[in-house]
Amino acid sequence: MARSKGRLVIVGGGEDRKGDKVVLARFVELAGGKAARVVVLTTASQVAAEKPEEAQAIEDLYDQAFRDLGAKKVTTLHIHDRAQAGEEAAVQAVMEATGVFMTGGAQERLASIIGGTPLDKAMHDAYREHGAVIGGTSAGASAISQIMVLGGPSDRVPIKGSLPLAPGLGYVGDVIIDQHFSERQRLARLMSVIALNPAIVGIGVDEDTALVITPGRCIEVVGSGTVTVVDGSEMAYTNFNEVGEGEVLALTDVRVHMLPAGFAYDLGRAAKDDGPRKRASAVFGGLVERMLATC
Amino acid sequence: MARSKGRLVIVGGGEDRKGDKVVLARFVELAGGKAARVVVLTTASQVAAEKPEEAQAIEDLYDQAFRDLGAKKVTTLHIHDRAQAGEEAAVQAVMEATGVFMTGGAQERLASIIGGTPLDKAMHDAYREHGAVIGGTSAGASAISQIMVLGGPSDRVPIKGSLPLAPGLGYVGDVIIDQHFSERQRLARLMSVIALNPAIVGIGVDEDTALVITPGRCIEVVGSGTVTVVDGSEMAYTNFNEVGEGEVLALTDVRVHMLPAGFAYDLGRAAKDDGPRKRASAVFGGLVERMLATC
Numbered sequence: 001m002a003r004s005k006g007r008l009v010i011v012g013g014g015e016d017r018k019g020d021k022v023v024l025a026r027f028v029e030l031a032g033g034k035a036a037r038v039v040v041l042t043t044a045s046q047v048a049a050e051k052p053e054e055a056q057a058i059e060d061l062y063d064q065a066f067r068d069l070g071a072k073k074v075t076t077l078h079i080h081d082r083a084q085a086g087e088e089a090a091v092q093a094v095m096e097a098t099g100v101f102m103t104g105g106a107q108e109r110l111a112s113i114i115g116g117t118p119l120d121k122a123m124h125d126a127y128r129e130h131g132a133v134i135g136g137t138s139a140g141a142s143a144i145s146q147i148m149v150l151g152g153p154s155d156r157v158p159i160k161g162s163l164p165l166a167p168g169l170g171y172v173g174d175v176i177i178d179q180h181f182s183e184r185q186r187l188a189r190l191m192s193v194i195a196l197n198p199a200i201v202g203i204g205v206d207e208d209t210a211l212v213i214t215p216g217r218c219i220e221v222v223g224s225g226t227v228t229v230v231d232g233s234e235m236a237y238t239n240f241n242e243v244g245e246g247e248v249l250a251l252t253d254v255r256v257h258m259l260p261a262g263f264a265y266d267l268g269r270a271a272k273d274d275g276p277r278k279r280a281s282a283v284f285g286g287l288v289e290r291m292l293a294t295c
Numbered sequence: 296m297a298r299s300k301g302r303l304v305i306v307g308g309g310e311d312r313k314g315d316k317v318v319l320a321r322f323v324e325l326a327g328g329k330a331a332r333v334v335v336l337t338t339a340s341q342v343a344a345e346k347p348e349e350a351q352a353i354e355d356l357y358d359q360a361f362r363d364l365g366a367k368k369v370t371t372l373h374i375h376d377r378a379q380a381g382e383e384a385a386v387q388a389v390m391e392a393t394g395v396f397m398t399g400g401a402q403e404r405l406a407s408i409i410g411g412t413p414l415d416k417a418m419h420d421a422y423r424e425h426g427a428v429i430g431g432t433s434a435g436a437s438a439i440s441q442i443m444v445l446g447g448p449s450d451r452v453p454i455k456g457s458l459p460l461a462p463g464l465g466y467v468g469d470v471i472i473d474q475h476f477s478e479r480q481r482l483a484r485l486m487s488v489i490a491l492n493p494a495i496v497g498i499g500v501d502e503d504t505a506l507v508i509t510p511g512r513c514i515e516v517v518g519s520g521t522v523t524v525v526d527g528s529e530m531a532y533t534n535f536n537e538v539g540e541g542e543v544l545a546l547t548d549v550r551v552h553m554l555p556a557g558f559a560y561d562l563g564r565a566a567k568d569d570g571p572r573k574r575a576s577a578v579f580g581g582l583v584e585r586m587l588a589t590c
Contacts, residue, residue, distance in 0.1 A: 259545055
């Protein structure tokens with residue numbers, strides 16, 4: 001599988017859209033700065049689907065934000081059924097985009113409306129072949145992975161079966177992305193997925209914060225919060241197979257990393273120097289390499 | 296140092312006081328059930344110190360709860376200055392108690408008012424020599440350890456120096472106890488202490504949940520939430536020495552355990568069978584033994 005040329009900007013929701021806009025600024029920068037051609041996709045929003053005035057409000061908000069940040073072109077696509085996701089004008093806009101940004105709402109709308117359509121294919125082509133940036137906030141972030149969480153309660157304890165999973169848009173494998181992470185106290189619900197399959201890496205992204213992934217090369221954290229990475233690969237014990245659905249899970253020896261803004265790990269740069277690279281490798285136990293390898 | 300005969304009941308705040316009272320019931324049971332002589336200490340509460348009617352309300356609440364649970368005797372001590380903590384009647388009540396329960400408020404009040412007084416000594420004697428149960432909820436829980444957190448903000452990111460520490464009442468060493476843990480999203484602030492000294496084990500107790508420690512022998516979790524144990528002993532990286540006070544911390548490879556109600560680890564029982572004991576040892580990486588050894 002050829003390495004994608006694109007980048008992923010995975011935003012935990014609630015990103016600043018009117019002030020410094022640090023997270024969105026990084027998205028525009030990666031998409032080419034003053035040459036950026038941005039497509040905003042409002043598919044996740046039920047409200048945008050049902051109320052024209054709400055759709056317009058979302059459009060105005062992001063259109064203004066991306067233009068303020070210097071993007072050359074901003075096109076908003078209000079795509080809310082599969083027929084629209086096959087229309088030539090929409091496909092064309094995505095094919096010409098240097099960045100596609102998915103707004104928040106419900107991730108199952110993105111999967112069920114876009115999944116498998118010409119628009120979906122165009123987004124993957126733009127990402128893989130043209131080097132476009134795929135970004136998403138909140139539901140738009142969760143949808144980026146191959147397996148995604150659906151909406152579920154933010155229980156304060158890990159509950160077996162509490163967090164339904166579904167196939168996502170498939171830009172990154174072997175991870176589960178949860179958003180509004182610190183704000184909604186979602187460590188426990190992410191742990192419930194880790195208990196189910198510790199091979200999956202849990203990624204919790206705070207509000208106004210983004211995990212930026214350059215496949216095969218680099219991850220970085222941007223914004224005001226942290227990215228919490230939950231690695232169950234060394235989980236020594238869980239009662240998962242001893243309790244029933246709805247019961248509380250126990251987990252031990254789960255590795256957690258808290259990565260604030262400014263954190264960056266560049267595999268390419270590290271590779272030039274064997275010493276630091278080896279150290280970095282030891283530090284992250286292969287985790288970052290795994291994440292970078294699965295995009 | 297001779298092993299204490301007592302037990303510790305470390306409650307994350309907000310325990311049920313009127314319904315099933317699962318957490319308080321375990322406290323009474325450990326204190327002797329129908330033979331229990333319970334002392335309730337309201338020192339942590341500024342309100343109890345300043346308003347007689349509030350002091351009475353707290354007294355009535357716990358008095359009723361412990362009597363409903365079958366305790367033989369319940370004595371409430373409203374001790375709000377160091378002179379009161381030296382009075383013979385109070386010391387005598389504690390010396391005769393099978394359980395002392397510290398209510399919530401501000402943990403620095405417990406340390407500064409009780410610390411080093413005859414009452415403090417009586418509590419330690421009752422715990423160590425007579426096998427009394429020492430319990431505390433919220434601030435009363437945090438005060439149980441040798442080093443305690445003071446009140447600090449529940450930042451959503453780990454901030455260097457955000458969580459002030461102070462000497463606590465000293466019933467358990469090498470741990471930091473935080474309370475209202477899941478409810479107030481305190482993982483990040485606990486991580487800030489782990490970054491400072493990874494030798495400290497972080498213990499986050501949810502509301503209506505207790506960690507029960509029988510020194511040298513057993514830990515168990517009681518109640519409706521979980522106990523989160525944060526072990527930084529294998530922390531591979533932190534930027535602690537590269538950032539200033541108030542800046543955001545990065546941490547990697549912190550081990551986290553989520554232990555729900557019903558979780559129990561009995562070192563004594565495990566020791567009878569070398570096979571399971573070895574397995575249990577591997578599972579918890581020596582962590583539980585360390586916790587049990589430091590009481």
